[in-house]
Amino acid sequence: MPQRVKKDLLKSPRGTRDLFGDELSRFDFIRSRFGEIASYYGFQKIQTPHIEHSDLFTASLGEATDIVEKQMYTFRTRGGDQLTLRPEGTIPAVRAYFENGMQAWPQPVMLYYSGSYFRHESPQRGRFREFGQVGLEVLGDSDAIADATVIRVADLAIKEMGISAQLELNTLGDKECRPGYRKELSNYYRKHFNYLCKDCKRRFKENPLRLLDCKENSCLELKKNAPQMLEYVCKECKDHFKAVLDFMDSLEIPYLLNPYLVRGLDYYTRTVFEFVATLGGKEGQAENAAEKVERLEVGGGGRYDYLAEILAGKSLPAAGCALGVDRLSEVLREGGVVPPTEEAKVFLIQLGDVAKRKSLALVEEFRKAGLRLAQSLAKDSIRGQLRVADKLGVEYSIILGQKEAMDGTVILRDMSSGIQETLPLPKLIERLKNKIYPK
Ligand code: HAM
Numbered sequence: 279m280p281q282r283v284k285k286d287l288l289k290s291p292r293g294t295r296d297l298f299g300d301e302l303s304r305f306d307f308i309r310s311r312f313g314e315i316a317s318y319y320g321f322q323k324i325q326t327p328h329i330e331h332s333d334l335f336t337a338s339l340g341e342a343t344d345i346v347e348k349q350m351y352t353f354r355t356r357g358g359d360q361l362t363l364r365p366e367g368t369i370p371a372v373r374a375y376f377e378n379g380m381q382a383w384p385q386p387v388m389l390y391y392s393g394s395y396f397r398h399e400s401p402q403r404g405r406f407r408e409f410g411q412v413g414l415e416v417l418g419d420s421d422a423i424a425d426a427t428v429i430r431v432a433d434l435a436i437k438e439m440g441i442s443a444q445l446e447l448n449t450l451g452d453k454e455c456r457p458g459y460r461k462e463l464s465n466y467y468r469k470h471f472n473y474l475c476k477d478c479k480r481r482f483k484e485n486p487l488r489l490l491d492c493k494e495n496s497c498l499e500l501k502k503n504a505p506q507m508l509e510y511v512c513k514e515c516k517d518h519f520k521a522v523l524d525f526m527d528s529l530e531i532p533y534l535l536n537p538y539l540v541r542g543l544d545y546y547t548r549t550v551f552e553f554v555a556t557l558g559g560k561e562g563q564a565e566n567a568a569e570k571v572e573r574l575e576v577g578g579g580g581r582y583d584y585l586a587e588i589l590a591g592k593s594l595p596a597a598g599c600a601l602g603v604d605r606l607s608e609v610l611r612e613g614g615v616v617p618p619t620e621e622a623k624v625f626l627i628q629l630g631d632v633a634k635r636k637s638l639a640l641v642e643e644f645r646k647a648g649l650r651l652a653q654s655l656a657k658d659s660i661r662g663q664l665r666v667a668d669k670l671g672v673e674y675s676i677i678l679g680q681k682e683a684m685d686g687t688v689i690l691r692d693m694s695s696g697i698q699e700t701l702p703l704p705k706l707i708e709r710l711k712n713k714i715y716p717k
Pocket of ligand 1: 366368
């Protein structure tokens with residue numbers, strides 16, 4: 279008797295899932311659209327390992343960030359190394375830049391990537407423990423054009439996927455002006471300390487900027503009157519931000535200034551941004567539809583001029599952005615979008631052993647000719663095979679029976695008119711090409 283398989287063994291770990299069918303088609307569509315546009319704009323693809331030394335992330339993400347505090351998948355190897363499944367792609371890209379001598383390349387170095395990332399978060403809609411990201415990094419450029427290029431390419435990619443998302447922008451200043459703002463923010467929150475949520479009471483000591491990111495109602499209420507960074511930034515940061523906004527205007531990319539946008543990662547300086555899509559609450563629905571509308575951050579990024587100093591002790595001004603593939607796919611799914619796949623227009627029906635044997639060679643000839651051919655070689659009866667052909671809605675069927683297999687001919691059947699003709703095999707592909715792709 280086979281032992282009954284334990285139920286949990288047949289479940290993927292919490293926050294992970296299998297991708298196939300329409301969902302995987304959407305993932306492939308998002309990744310390929312992003313890759314096409316990024317490489318057109320001069321970004322070179324990079325693939326870094328899924329594992330990195332843990333210290334790489336703890337040193338640079340900031341001890342007080344959610345990722346370092348509770349979301350990293352860290353383990354000790356048999357050899358005693360402490361490794362982490364990459365939670366994001368920017369830090370590995372910067373590591374790869376130095377490790378592979380990219381300082382010697384013409385600057386800036388523009389990289390793009392696509393892959394799986396891992397964070398131990400509570401799974402919910404659009405939030406997974408293994409998730410897909412596509413990202414861009416411009417390394418070695420302090421000019422606002424780098425920020426603008428990243429936003430431009432991400433915005434184009436999102437639009438070309440058929441998704442509309444609002445761009446939100448803010449500046450976080452640099453090491454000259456941010457301490458002044460931090461102090462103001464601390465003074466403000468100190469006065470209202472008792473109203474902060476438990477997590478924010480702790481965050482207050484570590485990094486008061488993170489309080490602006492809290493989603494608890496009491497903290498959201500306090501945020502409304504909190505001081506805004508824009509009033510504290512130094513002239514250089516203000517000029518930089520203004521230049522980014524000017525680029526947005528000339529590229530006709532609409533944006534919303536969000537003075538409280540801080541992002542969940544500590545490495546940012548100056549420009550930060552997010553692309554926010556909305557889910558649910560379609561027009562014409564109930565009055566309270568607005569309440570059901572859900573904000574979904576489909577992407578985010580910014581400038582990170584000090585990250586390389588922390589990692590490599592070297593100066594490398596840079597800007598980048600990453601989009602969440604699962605979230606983009608969710609927006610497409612809600613809109614009922616299934617990316618087009620080229621479906622077979624021809625079905626092969628084979629009858630008898632000789633025909634079955636010949637079929638395999640025929641399938642290969644179709645593949646070489648670039649014609650998609652569907653078949654069901656495991657089925658033997660003509661009725662069973664015709665039923666599959668009908669289900670697929672093909673335009674033509676090729677019938678290869680015992681007699682045809684001996685003669686070197688085939689029967690070509692037009693499925694809508696039912697008209698059939700017998701053709702010599704070598705003519706078949708040419709005839710079908712003309713019928714399917716008439717010149
Ligand atoms: P991030 O905001 O942490 O930024 O992630 C970018 C995007 O990845 C998010 O906007 C979201 O769409 C998606 N994402 C993040 N976490 C999850 C999750 N648990 N499940 C599903 N999707 C998720 C970064 O990672 C930065 N490295 C972006 C960057 C690049 N900054 C500069 N260069």
